[in-house]
Amino acid sequence: VIDVLVVTIVRAMAVATPLLWASIGETYAERSGVVNLGVEGMMVIGAFVAFVVAHATGQPYLGLAAAGIGGGVAAWVHGFVSVTLRANQYVAGLALAMVGLGVTGVLGRGWEGIPLDATLPEISLITYLGVAVAVASWFVLHHTGPGIVIRSVGESPAAAAALGINVTRVRYLCVVVGGVLAGVGGGFLSVAYRPSWTEGMSGGLGWIALAITIFAAWDPVRVVGGAVFFGALFHLSFRLQGAVAPELLRMMPFASTIVVLALTARQRRGQGGPEALGMPYTPGER
Amino acid sequence: VGPVQFEAAPTAPWTRVLGVSALAFATALAVAGALLLLLGVNPLRAYAVMFGGVLGDARASAEILRQAIPLLLVGVGLVVAFRAQFWNIGAEGQLLAGAVGATAVALFLAVPDRAIIPAMFAAGAVCGAAWGFVPAVLRFTLDVNEVITTLMLNYVAIFGVEWLVHGPWKGQTAFGFAYTDTFRDAAILAVIPGTRIHWVTLLLGVACALGLGWGLARTRLGFEVRVLGQSPTAARYAGMQPFRTTVLVMLASGALAGLAGVGEVAGIHRKLLAPEQVSLGYGYAAIIVAWLARGNPVAAIGTALLLGFIYTAGDAMKVALQVPARVTDVFNGLILLFLIGTERLLAYRVRWAPKPNAARVANRPEAGP
Numbered sequence: 001v002i003d004v005l006v007v008t009i010v011r012a013m014a015v016a017t018p019l020l021w022a023s024i025g026e027t028y029a030e031r032s033g034v035v036n037l038g039v040e041g042m043m044v045i046g047a048f049v050a051f052v053v054a055h056a057t058g059q060p061y062l063g064l065a066a067a068g069i070g071g072g073v074a075a076w077v078h079g080f081v082s083v084t085l086r087a088n089q090y091v092a093g094l095a096l097a098m099v100g101l102g103v104t105g106v107l108g109r110g111w112e113g114i115p116l117d118a119t120l121p122e123i124s125l126i127t128y129l130g131v132a133v134a135v136a137s138w139f140v141l142h143h144t145g146p147g148i149v150i151r152s153v154g155e156s157p158a159a160a161a162a163l164g165i166n167v168t169r170v171r172y173l174c175v176v177v178g179g180v181l182a183g184v185g186g187g188f189l190s191v192a193y194r195p196s197w198t199e200g201m202s203g204g205l206g207w208i209a210l211a212i213t214i215f216a217a218w219d220p221v222r223v224v225g226g227a228v229f230f231g232a233l234f235h236l237s238f239r240l241q242g243a244v245a246p247e248l249l250r251m252m253p254f255a256s257t258i259v260v261l262a263l264t265a266r267q268r269r270g271q272g273g274p275e276a277l278g279m280p281y282t283p284g285e286r
Numbered sequence: 287v288g289p290v291q292f293e294a295a296p297t298a299p300w301t302r303v304l305g306v307s308a309l310a311f312a313t314a315l316a317v318a319g320a321l322l323l324l325l326g327v328n329p330l331r332a333y334a335v336m337f338g339g340v341l342g343d344a345r346a347s348a349e350i351l352r353q354a355i356p357l358l359l360v361g362v363g364l365v366v367a368f369r370a371q372f373w374n375i376g377a378e379g380q381l382l383a384g385a386v387g388a389t390a391v392a393l394f395l396a397v398p399d400r401a402i403i404p405a406m407f408a409a410g411a412v413c414g415a416a417w418g419f420v421p422a423v424l425r426f427t428l429d430v431n432e433v434i435t436t437l438m439l440n441y442v443a444i445f446g447v448e449w450l451v452h453g454p455w456k457g458q459t460a461f462g463f464a465y466t467d468t469f470r471d472a473a474i475l476a477v478i479p480g481t482r483i484h485w486v487t488l489l490l491g492v493a494c495a496l497g498l499g500w501g502l503a504r505t506r507l508g509f510e511v512r513v514l515g516q517s518p519t520a521a522r523y524a525g526m527q528p529f530r531t532t533v534l535v536m537l538a539s540g541a542l543a544g545l546a547g548v549g550e551v552a553g554i555h556r557k558l559l560a561p562e563q564v565s566l567g568y569g570y571a572a573i574i575v576a577w578l579a580r581g582n583p584v585a586a587i588g589t590a591l592l593l594g595f596i597y598t599a600g601d602a603m604k605v606a607l608q609v610p611a612r613v614t615d616v617f618n619g620l621i622l623l624f625l626i627g628t629e630r631l632l633a634y635r636v637r638w639a640p641k642p643n644a645a646r647v648a649n650r651p652e653a654g655p
Contacts, residue, residue, distance in 0.1 A: 261424075
């Protein structure tokens with residue numbers, strides 16, 4: 001029984017790791033008032049970059065670092081379009097998701113089916129580091145000066161600007177940090193979870209990461225819980241194979257997301273998202 | 287800035303909208319060309335295939351129209367949803383739901399031949415509307431973000447269709463393949479000979495675009511949708527019911543996507559098959575159709591044709607240059623990105639003002655606090 005439990009926890013944590021990294025990243029972006037729906041795109045870019053670099057250098061950690069850079073660059077594009085150009089954040093993020101999936105699909109065709117020697121175990125430093133980053137992020141956001149700056153920019157950018165805070169810079173920083181974390185999460189998929197590259201291998205995890213961010217009420221520590229919960233769901237759908245049609249099992253985590261968000265909606269009341277979430281800020285506007 | 291002055295322009299003339307959109311489109315093509323260069327494909331050859339090979343070829347031109355059919359139906363629905371500020375990202379799932387509804391009627395209901403096509407369209411519209419209804423209700427009763435729910439419902443629909451074609455609905459004649467039996471002849475839409483244009487669906491799309499264009503501009507409900515989109519608070523103060531309006535909008539948006547799904551299974555495939563074959567990402571591409579149309583359902587006719595062109599060009603490039611099919615996604619994503627990136631250009635106008643004056647300083651849009 002204990003063996004089963006250990007296996008379950010290990011497998012659940014393996015799926016939870018990329019979700020965890022990506023959701024913490026999104027928490028930073030959203031706390032600063034920027035929705036980035038491009039998580040799926042940033043993750044798949046991370047997965048591709050990590051695979052290519054790990055394959056070329058034989059260093060999985062180098063691959064993950066490169067994945068972080070790849071995700072950060074993609075997020076910077078989102079920052080430029082949605083913060084500097086003040087475009088609609090939802091549409092900008094969707095465009096980023098399309099571009100990420102498209103570009104990696106086009107460039108990655110030659111890399112499909114190549115085995116990777118330089119891999120990480122499913123539970124590695126990255127998983128523990130993810131939990132540590134979550135706790136650290138909670139501390140930063142809730143108990144430090146920079147955290148208050150980030151949250152105030154997300155709640156009321158005009159008031160923050162009146163206090164001399166550079167709203168644009170804070171938002172860029174949070175969006176890019178979010179992209180770096182999502183990139184590492186995606187990289188984990190291709191060097192540890194399934195050491196290989198397949199087109200679109202993020203497989204919807206990016207969208208679930210977005211849901212976890214909301215589900216966790218923008219709190220990094222609760223994100224850990226959300227990621228483990230969804231990791232367990234994915235594992236459960238794996239364990240039930242044979243009993244239920246595989247297509248229905250693959251549907252389950254996505255359907256559960258809706259159910260979970262609906263069931264927890266009432267508890268979340270009163271601790272809704274950052275006040276200025278999704279709203280572009282025009283300097284000088286009140 | 288020198289002798290010119292920037293000032294806020296509340297509405298841009300349509301020539302500028304067209305010009306800026308064309309600029310965004312051209313930039314997206316240029317960036318996509320750079321990517322093709324990375325792949326070792328000469329971008330000039332790609333453009334030649336794209337424009338010469340597609341626009342200069344009658345069969346390829348007809349294919350543009352056939353790709354535009356689902357894009358138009360879905361796009362018109364999304365225009366209305368976006369006007370009401372409801373972020374329906376779930377058209378892909380709503381389209382698949384419509385395809386499932388039509389298939390159920392075609393395969394399992396004893397409907398007389400004469401009534402079967404209308405019955406399939408009706409079933410598709412109802413299923414699509416149901417798929418759009420859930421997020422609208424969840425948003426208003428429980429305040430659940432519709433972006434997430436509509437997206438998740440896409441996956442539910444995708445795996446649902448996969449389950450149907452692998453499992454309970456798998457055809458007697460399909461052997462190893464994952465699709466249903468072929469529809470009987472009466473349940474198949476007529477096409478213009480020599481093409482794949484199922485004209486009934488096309489007419490339906492054009493009629494919906496015109497009808498909703500009129501409805502949005504001229505009816506009470508259309509007015510409520512527009513007010514709701516611009517200011518939900520104002521809508522409430524004016525005694526309108528945001529919940530009722532949003533539900534109606536989402537029923538319409540979902541139903542239109544459902545109709546597109548009916549057209550695909552009844553006009554093109556003649557059976558239900560794998561979800562990625564039923565919809566080539568039309569539900570996502572239609573977001574671009576709607577965004578390009580800038581809130582005008584009638585304009586979606588033109589923008590659907592443009593996206594139909596991108597799809598056809600992607601196919602042509604896949605065949606002629608052996609580039610991966612994902613190249614269509616690259617084009618789509620980049621067009622959307624540049625489209626919203628250049629939107630800021632519409633908000634200001636440049637005026638020739640050689641003499642500096644006080645108004646110039648006051649009107650400077652980027653002036654800090």
